[in-house]
Amino acid sequence: MRRWPRLKALIIKELLAVWRDKKSRITLIAPPLIQLIILSHAATLDVNNISLGVYNQDKGWYSHELIQRIKGSPYFKHVYEFGSFQEAKKAIDLQNVIVSVQFQPNFSRLITRGQPASLQMILDGRKPNASQIVTGYLSSIVETFNTDILTQKGVELPVPLGIESRAFFNPNLEYILYNVPCLVAILSMLLALTLTAMSVSRERENGTFDQLLVSPLQPWEILVGKLIPAMVIGIGESTVLMFITLYLFKIPFSGSFFLLYFSMIVFLLSMVGVGLFISSLSHTQQQSILGSFVFMTPTMLLSGYATPIENMPSWLQPFTQLLPISHFFIIIKGLFLKNMPAGDVLMHTWPMALIALFTLSLAGWMFKRRIE
């Protein structure tokens, strides 16, 4: 019938409505780009540029040598020398340093004598993640130092067991290779959600919604008319982000683009469903915006982005499976870094498809109900 021209008109209208208004056009383009660039560098769990303090009561060679080695490490940017414990304490208190290393007065003497000497490290527990990693860095420096001085002293050391480590997928464990693909997913989600969440409430506030309802357009046609433009814009935006990821950040992509787009469409569909659901629930734009926030914040926290899902308590982990983005994270990281095979991608796509089906029908049902 004449269904297609009607739908087409609706889709073109939605696209134009977003595109013609200069403010909304800018907010469509600028924030995601700025966010991608800032977040890719700022949202890092890497720990470097560390400030460290030394309170050295020992005047001997060994402490001096160890300090030199710490200074030589690429992680420690600033090494401050303190004259007293008070000074060290204050520096920790004021967060000028994250760790303070303290040498006893007899540190070198003990070592010269071949007796064990302790090296005290005071860490700032207000930064638990950094503290743990810093401990790791320092321990490995001390480890090497130990081996070296023992060898130097001619002590017969048992052959060290040694650990050979290498990382698959991301040999240098660069955080950015993990971060940027995740950000592409997050920013696409953000966009799909805000675009659709406001689409109905804005028409309601402007009074154009009645105009749609008296036209021959059926409720489901209106829904599809809101869905397709959001998908088009969402996929377009993701493509731009992908482009920047590949050519500006030069993040290697190892998988299949077809699989990426296929799973992305399913992912965006599920988000558009959530957005439309929020929209059909809201009376005003303010409610739409705040509603999407209430959805988005917990989603981000449970998605496994900054905090791995496997660290969560086991009762909570199943819930994360209900979030499309936690599936999509696995897929997008897999396709970027691991050349994830089609079978594995599909294994994470079908739960998203299921969720999409659910959210979209929920939105459709809500939508039909609210029109009455």
Place this chain on the structure above:
Amino acid sequence: MERPALDRINATIRKGIITGLVGPDGAGKTTLIRLMTGLLLPTSGQIKVMGLSTHSSQIHDITGYMPQKFGLYEDLSVLENLDLYADLNGLSVAEKKDAFKRMLAFTSLKPFINRLAGNLSGGMKQKLGLACALLSRPQVLLLDEPTVGVDPLSRRELWTMVQDLTHKGMTVIWSTSYLDEADKCHEVLLLNEGKLLFNGPPEDLTKRMKNRVFQVEVPLKNRRKVLTKLLNLPYVIDGVIQGNKLRLVTSSSLKNSLRHRVPPRFEDAFIDILGGISKGDSILAENFPLKKQTSSSLIKAENLTKRFGNFTAAQDISFTIKRGEIFGLLGPNGAGKSTIFKMLCGLLQPTLGEALISGVNLKTAPAKARSHIGYMAQKFSLYGDLSVEENLNFFSGSYGLQGPYRTKMIDLMVTIFDLHPYLNSNANLLPLGYKQRLALACAVMHEPDVLFLDEPTSGVDPLTRREFWTHINGMVEKGVTIMVTTHFLEEAEYCDRIALIYQGINIATGTPDDLKNMVKTRKMPNPTLEDSFIALIEKQGVQ
């Protein structure tokens, strides 16, 4: 912008009287009022209110202002809105009590005092806004089109109230597009395209029209055709239908005419000074296909009832509308007109009863049935961020028009409504008159059998209103059925039949002349439709 919104205006407004501010859309009325409130500052020149420069923040202490769209807080109740504005204007507790009593009586909002403002009907919102603006007793009261969407009864009350205020020394500036109101002003400023065309008592302008206004009686059936013919005469500059009579204005006085001479009104002078209404038949209607003349009823309301909780908005409404008929739905604000209207076009589900269009229930009907109706709402719900062309594209598409036919219809609309210069402008930047044209174009492109018009000429000037009705009259001649709501009773005269709704009940149905005859008394031998409206409502109120 090439043309300044206001161009070298010099005027003095006298204290203690009502000064009307009139002019066609885009004349600069709102800008002038905003300048007087200090919300805008003049680019050049200066303006003083009661000797106070508008730069001063004290200006708001002596002025009261009601913007065109008064900002009510929709999530506050009626009383809370009143309370807020009373306090903002520094009313004392005693003053407040008195003022609320006055305002609630005037607005008849007393039963709804705890209802959220967002749940009031459009006209009731307007009245509440007016009440909020009138709470304070400022030295200067600035009203920007305060009566748009307000029913005739309340308009009359408002007028009395404002007149009262001037007797107590208040200065009132009243911008309006209802020129019968201008007639009652002490003085009038007439603006056009930012220029001041006239400044003085309205009678000075009206008296130029002496011997130029006539009334002719015509057969009821042919009145629309006759009017069209007469309007094409070179010396006829304006003409409207008044029941079974036509009221005509000529370009010069015809002293020896045998036709019945009637006293001129300010509106006649207004149209005269702006060069008369646009001539000619409706090209829109000419291009409209002739709808099959069947005698069957096209719109049928059967015992329509709508309840919102305990509140009955419409009670047992029944009527039928024949093909090619203009049917008017009148009634005071909050009477339930909008509810009935919405049930008829399928926006609301009736609690009881049925609304049928061509025998089909719209609510359950397929898209096909809906494609036979056109809908034009009060606020011209266009997509403001889309251009005129894109709006036309969208609305034609949403009614399933396609291919060369669609292109043809869009071109036709652009030509008929002279939209060419605005094709690429955003719809929300159009002058009001053009918005209305565009809204009409969008509603009729698919050549509907039935056209729903919800206060279609709200706030537009008489010239645009005439042009609008030329199109409507033309389409009716082609067999289109019109369902219209209005508060402008001059406009209701165009209707073939009228249903008068009061408190959710249909209290009278008939032709305009029928309604007038119902209230004819010795005291009021020649009632206007407005007189009849008020009398019928008041009679009902007494019962």
Place this chain on the structure above:
Amino acid sequence: MTSFSRQRFMAYLKKESKQILRDPSTMLIAFVLPLLMIFIFGYGVSLDANKIRIGIVMEEMGNEARNLANAFLATPYFDAQTSNDSTSFEEEMTLGRLRAIVTIPQNFSQNLLEEKPSPIQVILDGSEPNTAKFALNYATGVVNNWMAQRAIETKNPSQTTLVNPEPRVWFNAELKSRDVLLPGSIAIIMSLIGTLLTALVVAREWERGTMESIMATPLRVREMLLAKLVPYFLLGLGSMTLCVTISILLFGVPFRGSFFVLFLSTAVFLLASLGQGLLISSTTRNQFVSSQISIMLGFLPAFVLSGFVFEINSMPAPIRALTYIFPPRYFVTILQSTFLSGTLWELILPNLFAMLLIALFFFSVTTYKTTKRLDS
């Protein structure tokens, strides 16, 4: 100078408060979302990698090899499983089910006895770099401990170390990230209430046309700004109190500082956020744009540029510089210290002062920009 009318101020204040109480979405953002966040942080999410799933490939099944494998199985840091084949483990790693594969090489036991090198191989999942680093650290720890233990047990008691690192963690001995995340999340919630919510409600007044009517009343700009401020300020403090109470009572987050400092710093931070929100909305006058800008300049800085999760020192210099112009970094520092280390005035004052300065800046710009005119 124009006067300040208490009646006008109170009227506008009352109106604003009623609107807050009536709109379910404000309650949602001020109380439901904070509760959700607190519970997620409290019960679930943490940065500590405490149960990393690894696979152990046993290329031999000798005594020593099994001993070492048992050491891996025993540690609380790993959730380990063993196998003699690596292919299925590698597949699981591609799927993200394993984060590391530890391979105990062939002839491990033999080599150990003969004191020949026999390195343990650790393959990490680089797609989770942070977890990978933790996994490597833990694995090293397990192996070293096992070696030390073994050295004591076997006949070779010769010294293996001279320097013993003795880490001591102040303020948060167990390095519980929850104790840091819960206080930090207050900053996010406050910036949502302060910036996003305020920006939305003011923009709505412009969009709905209520602003024009309000401007034409005798209400003064100062009265209006103040009346807008107070309810959201109180809402913020209320929400903060709720968060703090739950954090302390339900989740046992230590509170070592003073409530005075907590309220004072929250108040100052709220002022800065509210100022920012008011400025954004009076500039854009549009809800959609306001919300987008608020996310950019309010929410994201609170999340990312505050040191709440991500270490500021690890960021590149330009971004580190950027963190100084947003108030959250100062607030998060005060919050985390106030909870964990007590009242350190030397730390609190400069941060407080910085926030105050930013608040002052926003308010002077807002007051300057907000005139009772439509075209400014």
